[in-house]
Amino acid sequence: QVLYDAYFGTPLKNERSTFLNFINATSSCVIRVKPCNQHEGRRVDGTCANPKYPSRGGNTLRTSLNGSDLPSTRLLRTKLLSDGHPTDHNFNNLASHFGVFATIDNIDLTGILRYTPVSDCCVGNTPNRVNPQCISIPVAADDPYLRRTGVRCMNLTRMPTFQERGCISNAIPAERYNLVTPLLDLSVVYGFTNERERQIREYKDGLLISEKRNVAEYPPGTARDCIGNKRPIENICYEFGDTMGGNINSGVTLVTLWFFREHNRLAHKLAEINPCWTDQQLFETARYINIAEWQHLFYYELMADLLGRENAMRTGIIYDTQGYVNDFDENYEPGVYHEYIVGSRWFHTFQDGRSDLYSSRGYYLGSRTAVDDALRSGILELNNTEADLTQGAFRQPSHKFDYVIDPDMAERIAGELHTALDLSAVDIARGRDQGLQPYNQYRKLCGLPYAHKFEDFHDVIFPDKVEQMRRIYYDVNDVDLMAAIYSEKLIDGGFVGPTLFCIIVQNMLQWRRNEIRSCKAIPSMDLTKWTDERCSHKDNKQNDYEKEHMQYSSSPYESWES
Numbered sequence: 260q261v262l263y264d265a266y267f268g269t270p271l272k273n274e275r276s277t278f279l280n281f282i283n284a285t286s287s288c289v290i291r292v293k294p295c296n297q298h299e300g301r302r303v304d305g306t307c308a309n310p311k312y313p314s315r316g317g318n319t320l321r322t323s324l325n326g327s328d329l330p331s332t333r334l335l336r337t338k339l340l341s342d343g344h345p346t347d348h349n350f351n352n353l354a355s356h357f358g359v360f361a362t363i364d365n366i367d368l369t370g371i372l373r374y375t376p377v378s379d380c381c382v383g384n385t386p387n388r389v390n391p392q393c394i395s396i397p398v399a400a401d402d403p404y405l406r407r408t409g410v411r412c413m414n415l416t417r418m419p420t421f422q423e424r425g426c427i428s429n430a431i432p433a434e435r436y437n438l439v440t441p442l443l444d445l446s447v448v449y450g451f452t453n454e455r456e457r458q459i460r461e462y463k464d465g466l467l468i469s470e471k472r473n474v475a476e477y478p479p480g481t482a483r484d485c486i487g488n489k490r491p492i493e494n495i496c497y498e499f500g501d502t503m504g505g506n507i508n509s510g511v512t513l514v515t516l517w518f519f520r521e522h523n524r525l526a527h528k529l530a531e532i533n534p535c536w537t538d539q540q541l542f543e544t545a546r547y548i549n550i551a552e553w554q555h556l557f558y559y560e561l562m563a564d565l566l567g568r569e570n571a572m573r574t575g576i577i578y579d580t581q582g583y584v585n586d587f588d589e590n591y592e593p594g595v596y597h598e599y600i601v602g603s604r605w606f607h608t609f610q611d612g613r614s615d616l617y618s619s620r621g622y623y624l625g626s627r628t629a630v631d632d633a634l635r636s637g638i639l640e641l642n643n644t645e646a647d648l649t650q651g652a653f654r655q656p657s658h659k660f661d662y663v664i665d666p667d668m669a670e671r672i673a674g675e676l677h678t679a680l681d682l683s684a685v686d687i688a689r690g691r692d693q694g695l696q697p698y699n700q701y702r703k704l705c706g707l708p709y710a711h712k713f714e715d716f717h718d719v720i721f722p723d724k725v726e727q728m729r730r731i732y733y734d735v736n737d738v739d740l741m742a743a744i745y746s747e748k749l750i751d752g753g754f755v756g757p758t759l760f761c762i763i764v765q766n767m768l769q770w771r772r773n774e775i776r777s778c779k780a781i782p783s784m785d786l787t788k789w790t791d792e793r794c795s796h797k798d799n800k801q802n803d804y805e806k807e808h809m810q811y812s813s814s815p816y817e818s819w820e821s
């Protein structure tokens with residue numbers, strides 16, 4: 260195994276190793292990577308997606324140019340976006356479920372759990388300035404929705420950073436620390452560490468451990484919440500690879516269950532086709548196919564529709580071909596940009612706060628409020644709820660793509676845990692927390708003219724919103740990326756503004772130019788293509804798959820260079 264620096268992504272140098280040892284930060288700042296082998300597939304821990312970068316997958320808040328704090332993000336949100344319930348005629352609720360699922364595949368939830376259950380960031384109803392973890396959001400006395408409630412502060416804490424763990428200096432802008440593999444690799448289903456993978460595997464026939472109830476397959480789960488406290492059955496926590504992620508809300512849990520079941524379906528089918536395959540072969544192959552299905556769905560269905568199919572083809576995110584595309588480029592370092600994760604919060608605008616229940620014949624049966632169903636996966640097994648929510652996901656239109664946010668998302672995203680919490684205000688604050696540059700810098704990067712005055716934003720932002728920005732911000736270079744993403748006009752044929760389009764394209768290219776495995780034979784999921792001729796020879800039961808595929812050479816460079 261070779262030790263890599265978790266922050267820099269390069270092999271660990273002696274000097275750095277001594278330093279990390281000295282500050283007792285080796286376990287959190289170092290990743291162990293088994294040398295990459297040219298023939299092996301995707302690893303659960305995300306390493307070796309690109310063998311050239313095996314380990315991949317000033318920390319204070321920016322101030323205004325006049326030296327004071329940037330304006331309240333709640334103020335910005337209420338001036339730029341309003342609360343309401345318009346519905347969409349292009350997407351259904353299923354699209355938003357897959358959208359959150361994609362997010363959970365890439366980030367961990369430790370940051371959110373820092374302030375949602377308990378927080379002292381608004382003690383006395385004013386922002387706590389003493390605790391450096393607190394970045395609570397001030398609420399103006401004339402807030403349009405909260406003026407009568409007395410709420411003047413919303414709890415918020417900083418995301419975990421490399422700085423906090425001692426890996427890098429506070430002089431460097433905030434670098435978020437993330438435990439989850441920053442790849443589209445179904446880590447929600449399979450986990451993101453080898454240890455977790457071992458816990459959830461049956462080690463028989465390539466299967467994930469499952470229990471059958473009401474004719475459906477579920478991962479094991481007890482009446483305990485995901486933090487381990489004993490709870491009523493509604494709070495059952497399914498033992499997915501990423502427990503917290505997979506149980507975070509009912510939409511994500513539905514999708515995670517589908518991919519979980521798909522794995523076992525694939526493993527069963529592959530075992531029928533290739534009776535001589537080992538558990539390891541069946542597991543790995545089922546996992547690769549499952550991930551390929553997910554990536555296909557994400558690129559060719561969800562994102563192609565959100566960005567516009569023509570736009571996605573023009574930029575090389577997808578191709579109009581029946582065969583496979585190999586555009587792997589070793590110069591693309593696998594991972595996610597902070598801008599991608601922050602910017603994708605734009606999709607909160609198409610999330611409806613209600614999850615409708617429908618019968619299989621299309622009768623509306625009622626609605627659940629999504630924010631109250633966080634970490635309550637057990638509801639799915641009560642009263643046919645899973646089936647009814649599944650019908651609802653297909654039949655319920657999504658919230659409209661516009662400048663209106665569902666009231667549950669805008670006012671009470673933490674359900675009963677907080678009196679008031681505005682997700683879009685948090686979204687804008689996160690850009691500051693994660694050290695993002697002002698919007699103007701991204702305009703430059705994305706080929707829009709650098710703005711010298713607020714009116715220069717008129718090219719892509721409606722004048723009334725620019726006027727709000729002009730009144731709230733001191734300088735054109737103070738404007739937050741996320742405030743602008745929430746204000747930009749949509750591009751032709753797509754449902755995002757130009758700057759977010761540019762950021763998403765960059766990130767999706769980054770992912771897809773990871774290594775491609777040959778998959779020309781799977782357009783209609785014909786699993787006989789995995790037939791192993793060796794299985795038909797009785798004397799060849801013990802095949803040498805493991806020998807061929809799992810051998811690691813002694814140096815990571817040796818195998819990569821060869």
Ligand code: HEM
Nearest residue numbers: 355358359362366371600603604606607610629630685689
């Ligand atoms: C009922 C549905 C949803 C709920 C309850 C929800 C809630 C949340 C919450 C609480 C956060 C973290 C707030 C923080 O930074 O402290 C968040 C972040 C985020 N959400 Fe959503 N969201 C939902 C739907 C969606 C959808 C539909 C998408 C995309 C299609 C999405 C994408 C994101 C992204 C990219 C982040 C940033 C994650 C991070 O930085 O850790 N969410 N959401």
